[in-house]
Amino acid sequence: MTTSGWFIMLLSVSSASVLFIWSIYKVLTTEGEDEKVHGFEIETPDTRKND
Amino acid sequence: MTSSKIKESWNSRLGIILAVSGSAVGLGNFLRFPGQAAEYGGGAFMIAYIAAFLLIGLPICWAEWAMGRHGGANGFNSSPGILGFITQKKGFRYVGIIGVLIPVIIYMYYVYIEAWCLGYAVNFLAGNMDFATIDDARNFWQTFIGIGDDGDALGLGIKAVGGFLVLVFILNFVLIYRGISKGIEFFCTYAMPTLIILAIVILIRVLTLGTPVAEHPDRSVNTGLGFMWNPTKTHVEVLDESGSWVKEQELVDADRIATTEALAQTDPNKRVRVITVWEQLLNPQLWLAAAGQIFFSLSVGFGVIITYSSYLGKKDDVVLSGLAATSANEFCEVGLGGLITLPAGVAFLGVSGVAGMGTFGLGFNVLPMVFSSMPMGTLFGFLFFFLLFLAAVTSSLSMLQPGIAFLEEALTINRKQSVALLGLITAIGCGFVVYFSKDLKALDTLDFWAGTFLIFVLSTIQIIIFGWIFGIKRGWKEIHKGAAIKIPAIFRPIMLYVTPLLLIIIFTLWIIISVFGYDLGGGSQEVSSYIKDLFIEPNNVARLSVGLMFLVAIFFSVVVSQSNRYKEEDK
Numbered sequence: 114m115t116t117s118g119w120f121i122m123l124l125s126v127s128s129a130s131v132l133f134i135w136s137i138y139k140v141l142t143t144e145g146e147d148e149k150v151h152g153f154e155i156e157t158p159d160t161r162k163n164d
Numbered sequence: 165m166t167s168s169k170i171k172e173s174w175n176s177r178l179g180i181i182l183a184v185s186g187s188a189v190g191l192g193n194f195l196r197f198p199g200q201a202a203e204y205g206g207g208a209f210m211i212a213y214i215a216a217f218l219l220i221g222l223p224i225c226w227a228e229w230a231m232g233r234h235g236g237a238n239g240f241n242s243s244p245g246i247l248g249f250i251t252q253k254k255g256f257r258y259v260g261i262i263g264v265l266i267p268v269i270i271y272m273y274y275v276y277i278e279a280w281c282l283g284y285a286v287n288f289l290a291g292n293m294d295f296a297t298i299d300d301a302r303n304f305w306q307t308f309i310g311i312g313d314d315g316d317a318l319g320l321g322i323k324a325v326g327g328f329l330v331l332v333f334i335l336n337f338v339l340i341y342r343g344i345s346k347g348i349e350f351f352c353t354y355a356m357p358t359l360i361i362l363a364i365v366i367l368i369r370v371l372t373l374g375t376p377v378a379e380h381p382d383r384s385v386n387t388g389l390g391f392m393w394n395p396t397k398t399h400v401e402v403l404d405e406s407g408s409w410v411k412e413q414e415l416v417d418a419d420r421i422a423t424t425e426a427l428a429q430t431d432p433n434k435r436v437r438v439i440t441v442w443e444q445l446l447n448p449q450l451w452l453a454a455a456g457q458i459f460f461s462l463s464v465g466f467g468v469i470i471t472y473s474s475y476l477g478k479k480d481d482v483v484l485s486g487l488a489a490t491s492a493n494e495f496c497e498v499g500l501g502g503l504i505t506l507p508a509g510v511a512f513l514g515v516s517g518v519a520g521m522g523t524f525g526l527g528f529n530v531l532p533m534v535f536s537s538m539p540m541g542t543l544f545g546f547l548f549f550f551l552l553f554l555a556a557v558t559s560s561l562s563m564l565q566p567g568i569a570f571l572e573e574a575l576t577i578n579r580k581q582s583v584a585l586l587g588l589i590t591a592i593g594c595g596f597v598v599y600f601s602k603d604l605k606a607l608d609t610l611d612f613w614a615g616t617f618l619i620f621v622l623s624t625i626q627i628i629i630f631g632w633i634f635g636i637k638r639g640w641k642e643i644h645k646g647a648a649i650k651i652p653a654i655f656r657p658i659m660l661y662v663t664p665l666l667l668i669i670i671f672t673l674w675i676i677i678s679v680f681g682y683d684l685g686g687g688s689q690e691v692s693s694y695i696k697d698l699f700i701e702p703n704n705v706a707r708l709s710v711g712l713m714f715l716v717a718i719f720f721s722v723v724v725s726q727s728n729r730y731k732e733e734d735k
Contacts, residue, residue, distance in 0.1 A: 118206060129497070136492070
């Protein structure tokens with residue numbers, strides 16, 4: 114592997130990683146992220162009753 | 165009936181991000197991307213890839229998220245309904261059918277490949293994957309998937325794909341029946357983190373392989389990384405009898421390049437040719453490959469994001485969510501896929517052993533051979549193919565939801581009915597693909613027309629609708645409703661002018677090169693096999709495959725035209 118190969122690889126991998134980590138961090142720390150009232154316990158649309 | 169239903173929605177923002185990134189992360193991240201990057205010279209490919217990501221992928225992605233949420237807030241969850249509502253023109257419902265057709269058709273063959281991944285994982289666990297040569301691995305694959313003759317893939321048993329196909333088909337429909345939150349989101353919430361952890365474990369194993377074959381010191385992880393990432397290509401060329409320079413081999417290691425250059429100076433029949441980044445960037449195929457990889461990788465123009473985002477609340481953020489989902493995909497593709505597949509293959513088989521192997525060759529011939537050769541290969545082979553299986557399931561689930569949403573919306577039927585109907589359509593299509601397994605002709609044909617051609621068409625249409633029909637001013641405002649971050653203003657003219665223009669140019673080039681077979685460099689022309697199969701040297705399976713696509717499209721068109729829901733909307 115050449116020096117420029119190392120440079121391209123480290124730049125690409127670190128850019129993708131930093132963007133990913135920053136995005137997830139921002140999602141998890143942004144205010145106003147209210148969970149919906151229902152959870153995974155909801156039934157399928159067939160079995161749910163009307164509002 | 166729809167008025168009596170509670171609107172489905174995502175459980176959390178992280179849930180939809182994991183679902184969208186799960187849709188995007190698939191076999192392409194771990195198998196297709198490394199092959200494309202290596203073929204087009206690492207650094208040069210990455211320049212085009214990043215440009216395509218910023219100028220095409222992200223803009224379409226944000227446009228789809230915003231249009232989907234807007235459509236969902238107004239009671240539509242399917243691509244026909246959303247595009248019809250956004251444009252306020254009922255004719256666009258028929259255009260929107262493409263956004264249902266693409267995922268449904270792709271599902272028909274993707275689930276077959278998903279079954280290969282599960283089958284390979286199970287066979288590694290069972291100790292059936294002990295290959296001495298690459299030919300052994302290839303023979304196993306060909307027998308397993310039934311590539312020899314039509315009907316060969318229908319076998320059951322651990323060394324045949326049939327049983328695994330039934331299992332994964334049922335798994336997909338069970339999860340899709342459970343709904344957006346309890347099915348798709350639930351599965352992706354566990355599958356995506358698991359997938360990333362597995363990939364990191366395999367990555368550590370691969371990067372610590374060193375030089376695993378003692379008699380071939382030139383085969384190493386370092387060489388594999390160089391093959392993948394070196395921005396310039398270095399070819400050793402020799403003079404043939406006619407006096408032309410022909411490529412003998414590709415050099416990757418800095419030391420070998422220096423040694424060979426010194427040797428070549430003393431040999432008039434040999435030369436070392438360095439192809440620079442700029443030379444490679446002048447190749448239109450490189451730009452097509454990079455743009456194509458972005459399309460397939462991000463799931464844009466698929467009809468999936470627009471459906472998934474329609475289940476958001478009308479002020480739920482789409483900017484950060486869209487960026488997070490795409491960045492998760494890029495991390496899996498560049499940060500994990502780009503460091504695993506080729507370095508592992510080159511470490512055992514050398515550059516010549518993996519060059520030009522293609523996605524399936526790399527994934528199902530080279531890597532099984534590699535895993536069966538490395539210490540604890542049974543475990544790592546199982547983990548890798550289980551990783552691919554998880555990636556494939558999160559993608560195939562996303563291919564079903566647009567169809568489910570469309571049938572429920574247009575026919576006002578309930579989940580059981582929509583699952584049964586879509587199950588029947590996809591089972592027939594999947595059965596067709598699996599039966600006509602000889603040379604994977606049906607799979608290949610559908611992949612070309614639905615998985616490539618139609619994606620270009622839908623992406624172009626969507627970004628034009630967003631910028632020019634919905635209007636960029638309105639669209640920009642819509643995107644930023646409830647946004648956690650602001651999109652840089654430069655993206656506004658990009659979404660209005662640059663993205664549509666680039667898409668039209670790339671689509672035109674793709675038609676010229678990949679369909680009509682013009683070699684822009686050499687001036688020669690040979691029509692692609694996909695056109696030959698249909699019109700010049702007719703192939704029945706290829707024609708039937710395209711016929712299948714038309715049948716499904718006609719069925720969806722009839723559904724749209726007869727939909728009471730849409731008729732009520734028009735009043």
